[in-house]
Amino acid sequence: xxxxxxxxxxxxxxxxxxxxxxxxxxxxxxxxxxxxxxxxxxxxxxxxxxxxxxxxxxxxxxxxxxxxxxxxxxxxxxxxxxxxxxxxxxxxxxxxxx
Numbered sequence: 652x653x654x655x656x657x658x659x660x661x662x663x664x665x666x667x668x669x670x671x672x673x674x675x676x677x678x679x680x681x682x683x684x685x686x687x688x689x690x691x692x693x694x695x696x697x698x699x700x701x702x703x704x705x706x707x708x709x710x711x712x713x714x715x716x717x718x719x720x721x722x723x724x725x726x727x728x729x730x731x732x733x734x735x736x737x738x739x740x741x742x743x744x745x746x747x748x749x
Contacts, residue, residue, distance in 0.1 A: 671716040672741065676701065677709045682746040684719065684730060691729040 672678060679699050684690050690698075696706040710730055713719045718738070719730040732738050 668716055668718075668737070671712055672718070672745065674709065676705070677713060678745045680706065680709055681713065681718070681741065684732060685742045685746055689722075689729055689731040691724065691727045693727065695730075 672681065676699070680695055683695055683698055692707050692710060693703055695701075695710070696703045699706070707728075710719060710721070710728075714721050714730065717735065718733055718741070720733050722729050722731060
């Protein structure tokens with residue numbers, strides 16, 4: 652069985668991911684989405700006692716990193732976990748300590 656060799660580009664991508672999720676509010680947001688599987692900006696903001704603007708800012712950063720997928724629902728924007736193999740690993744790592 653051949654194992655894929657980790658490249659510098661892989662490590663750069665992983666470092667970028669950790670930098671993005673390294674904010675406590677972003678971790679709280681991710682755990683909220685893990686629990687609900689799909690949540691809208693205002694619902695997340697209310698549930699975490701954050702402003703809609705701050706929540707939206709963090710959600711965009713997480714979506715730009717490829718961790719979340721935005722879905723428009725009328726005037727509301729909702730987010731769901733992206734289809735990535737790393738998502739369950741992130742969930743185990745950060746939501747354990749919330």
